[in-house]
Amino acid sequence: MTSDDIAVLANPRAGRGRHRGLLPGVLERLGASGRSVRLLSADSAEDAEKACHRAVAEGIGALVAVGGDGTVHRAVQAVAGSRVGFGVVPAGTGNDFAAGTGVPADPMTAATAIAHAVRDGHATPVDLARVTTGQGDVRWYGAVLAAGFDAIVNERANRMRWPRGPRRYDLAIVLEMARLRPRRYRLELDGVDRSFTGVLVAVGNCRSYGGGMLICPDADPTDGLLDVVVAAPLGRGAMVRLKPRLRRGTHVTDPRVGSYRAREIRIGAPDIIGYADGERVAALPLVISCEPGAVRLLR
Template sequence: MTSNDIAVLANPRAGRGRHRGLLPGVVDRLASSGRAVRMLSAATAEEAEKACHRAVAEGIGALVAVGGDGTLHRAMQAVAGTQVGFGVVPAGTGNDFAAGTGVPGDPLKAAEAIAAAVREGRATPIDLARVTTAQGDVRWFGAVLAAGFDAIVNERANRMRWPRGPRRYDLAIALELTRLRPRRYSLILDGADRSFTGVIVAIGNCRSYGGGMLICPDADPSDGLLDVVIAGPLGRGAIARLKPRLRRGTHVTDPAVTSYRAREIKITSQDIIAYADGERIAPLDLVVSCVPGALRLLR
């Protein structure tokens, strides 16, 4: 690869395969930038992430991810904090990072916008969140990190082999609701102790997760801050009543819900594995920091 090439990571299974025939059109539009377009080959998510790191190390001009938030999350690890431009072609079921950063929702229009940005030599600086684990490992995320009930549900769903598709997640919610209990969290925001007992913790660089649930409705990925939304010790009925309000972002007016903004969040609790951009991150304890302009978004 040369420094002018556009490397493309595509997940053909994203969006349950409904965009499978999309890739040739995306590549054609990216090629209208005047740059060579090269596909990255990978059989697993781990291989995909390594392929992106190799491409950046080889000096590519831009990296484009075609897929959902999980695909973007893998590719993002290679370009975060670098000068390599990053393009997003939303083709997943959620596409929360794309929605939160003003990327066109239509995949072909998104590819055209990327090509225009490359031709004109422009990129938009976007904040990212950097997660440091208790072992010192670093991961980046673009949308939202969950460390409460939703993270527990994700962990349960990932252990299940049946049913397939979204019904598995619905079943995981039902199973975990029967075991719902408040947990004690140590929460330090920019040095201030905001520790609490509750069931929901979300740290948002963007507004939504889970395909449009506005968990952090006021989050802005260009303000240098992360939004933190927590909920106290809600019961099963209260959780069920709160869930429809997540689509509209009106849950933050509930007396049990509190919102903060911070540059650095230190969070600790027992038996919680955090998820970000829908991907498994690490068990708490975690330090989450906003890094302004860590991503050069092509849009």
């Protein structure tokens, strides 16, 4: 690959396959940039991430992720902190990073915008969150990291072999709701102790997760800060009533919900696995920092 090439990471299973037929048209639109377009080959999420790293190391001019937040998550591991332009064609079940950064919701429109940005040499600096695990490993994310009840549900769903599809997540919610209990969180925001006992923690670079739930409704991925939303102990009934408010972002007006902004967050709690962009990251404790302009977004 050369510095003129556009490498494309596409997930054919994104959006439960409903956008599968779009890829030829997307590649054609990207080719209107005048650059060579090459599709990266990968058989697994791990292979996809390695393919992105290889492409960046080979000196590509741009990397484009065609899929949802999981595909974006794999791609940003390679482009974070580099000069390689990054484009997103939203084609997943959840497209929260795309929505939060102003990427057109229509895949073909997004591909056309990327082609124009590449052709014109225009990119917009956008923040990313940098996660350092307890073992010293580094991961990046673009949308939201969950470290409360939603992360527990994700972990349960990932262990289940039945049922398939979204019903598995629904069942995981029911099972974990029956075991709902508050945890003691060690929380430090820019050196200030904000430790608390509660059931919900989210650290957002963008506003939403889970396909449009506005967990951090005021988050701005260009302000150099991360938004932190926490919730005090809530009963099962209160949790059920809170969920519809997440779609509107009005949950932050509840007196049991707290909102903060910080450049660096240190968070720890027993028996919690953090999930970022819907992907498993690592067990707490974690250190999360905002890295301003860490990605050059093509849109």
